[in-house]
Amino acid sequence: MLEEVSAIDQGDMIINIGPQHPSTHGVLQLVVTLNGETIKKVEPHLGFIHRSIEKMCESLTYRQFIYVTSRMDYLSSHINNHGCALCVEKGMQIEIPERAKVIRVLMDELTRIASHELWWGAMAMDLGAFTPFFLSFRERETITDIMEDTCGARLTMNYIVPGGVMVDLHPDFQRKVKAFIKLFREKADQYNELVTGNIIFQSRMKNVGVLSKEDAISYGCTGPTARGSGVNCDIRKLYPYEIYDQLKFDEVIETGCDSFSRYLVRVKEMYQSISIIEQLIDNIPEGDFQAKTKAVLKLPKGEFYTRVETARGELGVYIVSEGATTPYRIKFRSPGFSNLSALNHMAKGGKIGDLVAMMGTLDLVIPDIDR
Amino acid sequence: MWSLGNITHSIDAWLNESFNPALALLIEFVIVGTMAIELFAVLGLVLVFMERKVSAYMQIRVGPNRVGPKGMFQTFADTIKLLLKEGLTPSGSDKFLFNLAPVIAIIAAMLLLAPIAFAKDFQMWDLNIGVLYVSAISSVAVISILMAGWSSNNKYSLLGAMRSGAQIVSYELSAGLSILAIVVLVGSLKMTDIVASQETGWWLFKGHIPALIAFATFIIAATAETNRAPFDLAEAESELTAGFHTEYSGMRFALFFLAEYVNIFIVCAIGATLFLGGWMPFHIGQWEAFNHVMDFIPSSLWFFGKTFFLIFLIMWFRWTFPRLRIDQLLNLEWKYLLPISMFNLLLATAIAIFGWHF
Numbered sequence: 244m245l246e247e248v249s250a251i252d253q254g255d256m257i258i259n260i261g262p263q264h265p266s267t268h269g270v271l272q273l274v275v276t277l278n279g280e281t282i283k284k285v286e287p288h289l290g291f292i293h294r295s296i297e298k299m300c301e302s303l304t305y306r307q308f309i310y311v312t313s314r315m316d317y318l319s320s321h322i323n324n325h326g327c328a329l330c331v332e333k334g335m336q337i338e339i340p341e342r343a344k345v346i347r348v349l350m351d352e353l354t355r356i357a358s359h360e361l362w363w364g365a366m367a368m369d370l371g372a373f374t375p376f377f378l379s380f381r382e383r384e385t386i387t388d389i390m391e392d393t394c395g396a397r398l399t400m401n402y403i404v405p406g407g408v409m410v411d412l413h414p415d416f417q418r419k420v421k422a423f424i425k426l427f428r429e430k431a432d433q434y435n436e437l438v439t440g441n442i443i444f445q446s447r448m449k450n451v452g453v454l455s456k457e458d459a460i461s462y463g464c465t466g467p468t469a470r471g472s473g474v475n476c477d478i479r480k481l482y483p484y485e486i487y488d489q490l491k492f493d494e495v496i497e498t499g500c501d502s503f504s505r506y507l508v509r510v511k512e513m514y515q516s517i518s519i520i521e522q523l524i525d526n527i528p529e530g531d532f533q534a535k536t537k538a539v540l541k542l543p544k545g546e547f548y549t550r551v552e553t554a555r556g557e558l559g560v561y562i563v564s565e566g567a568t569t570p571y572r573i574k575f576r577s578p579g580f581s582n583l584s585a586l587n588h589m590a591k592g593g594k595i596g597d598l599v600a601m602m603g604t605l606d607l608v609i610p611d612i613d614r
Numbered sequence: 615m616w617s618l619g620n621i622t623h624s625i626d627a628w629l630n631e632s633f634n635p636a637l638a639l640l641i642e643f644v645i646v647g648t649m650a651i652e653l654f655a656v657l658g659l660v661l662v663f664m665e666r667k668v669s670a671y672m673q674i675r676v677g678p679n680r681v682g683p684k685g686m687f688q689t690f691a692d693t694i695k696l697l698l699k700e701g702l703t704p705s706g707s708d709k710f711l712f713n714l715a716p717v718i719a720i721i722a723a724m725l726l727l728a729p730i731a732f733a734k735d736f737q738m739w740d741l742n743i744g745v746l747y748v749s750a751i752s753s754v755a756v757i758s759i760l761m762a763g764w765s766s767n768n769k770y771s772l773l774g775a776m777r778s779g780a781q782i783v784s785y786e787l788s789a790g791l792s793i794l795a796i797v798v799l800v801g802s803l804k805m806t807d808i809v810a811s812q813e814t815g816w817w818l819f820k821g822h823i824p825a826l827i828a829f830a831t832f833i834i835a836a837t838a839e840t841n842r843a844p845f846d847l848a849e850a851e852s853e854l855t856a857g858f859h860t861e862y863s864g865m866r867f868a869l870f871f872l873a874e875y876v877n878i879f880i881v882c883a884i885g886a887t888l889f890l891g892g893w894m895p896f897h898i899g900q901w902e903a904f905n906h907v908m909d910f911i912p913s914s915l916w917f918f919g920k921t922f923f924l925i926f927l928i929m930w931f932r933w934t935f936p937r938l939r940i941d942q943l944l945n946l947e948w949k950y951l952l953p954i955s956m957f958n959l960l961l962a963t964a965i966a967i968f969g970w971h972f
Contacts, residue, residue, distance in 0.1 A: 256769060258769045258770070258773075264855060265851055265852050265855060266852040266853065280773070280777075280940055367936060368852060369852045370852070370936035370937055371843055371844065371846065371850065371851075371852060371935075371936045371937025372843075372934070372935060372936040372937075373669070373673070373933060374669075374672055374673050374933050374934065376673075377673035377674055377675065378673075378674070381674060437934075438936075441935065441936065443844055443935055443936050443937075443938055443942075444936045446938075446939075446942055447936060447937075447938070447939060447942075594939055594940060594941065595773070595853050595854070596847075596850070596853055596937070596939040596940065597939065599852050599853050
């Protein structure tokens with residue numbers, strides 16, 4: 244409070260960006276101290292969409308709590324479910340069938356592409372270009388259709404359960420995914436030409452929001468945000484789960500440390516995900532889609548931790564069990580929270596326009612940060 | 615050749631016969647004023663509809679399609695909605711300036727219609743400093759934006775207004791200089807002279823490189839002066855929610871909106887007059903037969919065709935490019951556009967002196 248008063252005395256302006264603002268992409272409030280147009284301090288205020296998901300999970304059984312996690316990072320709900328399922332399986336020591344593993348990876352990567360597509364459109368819209376938003380939604384729509392076929396929902400999908408997946412794949416799945424890959428390959432280069440190659444876009448992104456490798460590590464950034472700063476942090480490579488160690492794909496790392504390299508990481512990741520899907524789509528093994536599990540899951544007493552790579556970074560699931568049917572304590576380590584904490588450091592000295600671009604490159608999903 | 619001029623001349627003659635000259639002039643003023651307001655309203659309706667359809671086409675959407683055939687009456691419905699809406703005045707605002715700002719915006723836009731030649735012999739006021747008048751009045755628009763931003767007592771509005779002030783004052787320079795390049799070639803500021811000088815070909819084609827450079831500069835500066843994307847920093851939806859008109863609602867907002875679209879029409883009309891020959895049909899030097907065929911297309915069609923082509927160009931920019939940042943915007947003007955247009959003016963002067971143009 245004292246700090247704010249002294250800032251006003253110096254002729255600075257304090258402006259509230261959010262919680263209702265077009266570019267915060269949710270109910271995030273940023274208290275920004277400005278000197279003219281130059282940013283002196285950014286202070287994120289959280290809690291507007293806190294639903295106490297962790298507490299809710301503690302009163303739900305190990306089968307039930309997974310459905311709540313789709314509402315955290317709603318753009319990568321399959322991956323959230325995946326992380327939770329992995330943690331429960333680790334505790335119960337359930338071996339899941341090959342087919343389920345492949346389906347899970349396929350779903351994860353489709354979710355990742357859908358999430359990055361939406362981010363790409365929103366990113367361009369943050370910079371004032373509206374058209375890419377509509378273009379990216381066209382591709383995202385095909386993925387959403389595939390998801391709808393598979394699990395019935397278009398946004399808060401629930402498909403991955405402890406022991407495998409909920410139901411078998413839709414008969415149309417392979418055909419539709421192949422059609423999507425074809426569409427993606429056709430359009431992605433056009434989009435790169437429209438946005439990535441645009442000189443205004445590049446000048447808005449390059450050397451803006453610099454986050455050095457050391458800072459990225461010390462703020463705990465993960466995912467594309469950290470990989471844009473040259474940090475080697477892809478969970479799929481470092482701690483491979485399911486069948487990621489058998490797949491051929493590259494961890495995308497850019498060393499520019501600015502907004503543009505974070506942008507490039509996400510764009511290139513879409514191509515990597517497409518190549519993963521291409522490797523798997525014709526090689527889905529036959530067999531069960533779910534392992535035989537007990538009707539009531541009871542984790543043995545102890546602590547269990549797993550991590551997965553969501554579209555935004557590392558999601559950690561930490562379960563403390565007392566041996567009951569419900570977890571004693573659940574903690575999610577969400578990627579968005581740590582990434583957001585680096586915003587003040589990045590934004591200092593930039594303009595308001597830069598702040599919006601930086602928030603775009605962090606790919607914030609507010610329900611993931613607040614939970 | 616038939617032209618709108620015949621009608622205006624016969625009305626003028628009949629009025630002067632029937633009434634004494636002073637009364638006749640007064641009646642003419644009323645008629646012209648009414649027509650200007652009508653044109654204003656029609657332009658607003660047409661341009662808003664056009665923008666929505668153009669953006670829909672570029673964004674693989676359909677656009678408005680419910681009200682009337684192909685959604686043509688959508689803008690009417692919107693206007694009625696805006697008229698019926700409550701016009702809120704924020705409690706901390708400077709009420710007098712807050713209410714005055716949209717009126718000034720609309721008056722500035724309206725005044726700019728005066729010297730524009732819509733067709734052959736069809737012009738409200740053919741004053742001898744036509745182009746100078748346009749660049750003088752168009753600077754008034756910035757006052758209304760500054761006023762709106764300041765009186766709203768809102769930080770977003772203030773930021774938007776300050777940006778807009780810096781932007782319009784800067785881009786006025788290169789817009790003025792690129793206009794001057796053509797004025798130097800013509801040797802007159804009068805709109806009729808400028809149009810008449812393009813009888814053998816439009817300045818864009820016969821003015822060599824200076825005219826091309828001036829045209830490019832003018833289009834960029836015009837986009838910036840009308841606060842259109844990629845220079846829409848005064849509004850900057852993703853940064854400042856709605857910039858200088860954040861606090862405006864109802865008809866006051868509609869006035870700003872209307873003024874913006876009419877301003878687009880006016881800068882495009884000026885651009886069409888200076889570089890694309892105004893109402894002058896497409897003529898090629900000595901090709902008598904070809905020129906004669908072209909003359910059969912009414913001059914008003916030529917004028918509106920060219921103007922709407924330029925408007926489409928500006929809309930195309932808006933739905934393609936991301937927005938610039940404020941410092942990049944000013945860099946572009948002061949480091950690139952202004953030196954280029956100054957040098958270009960010298961070049962145009964040299965060409966005019968030595969008579970190198972066609």
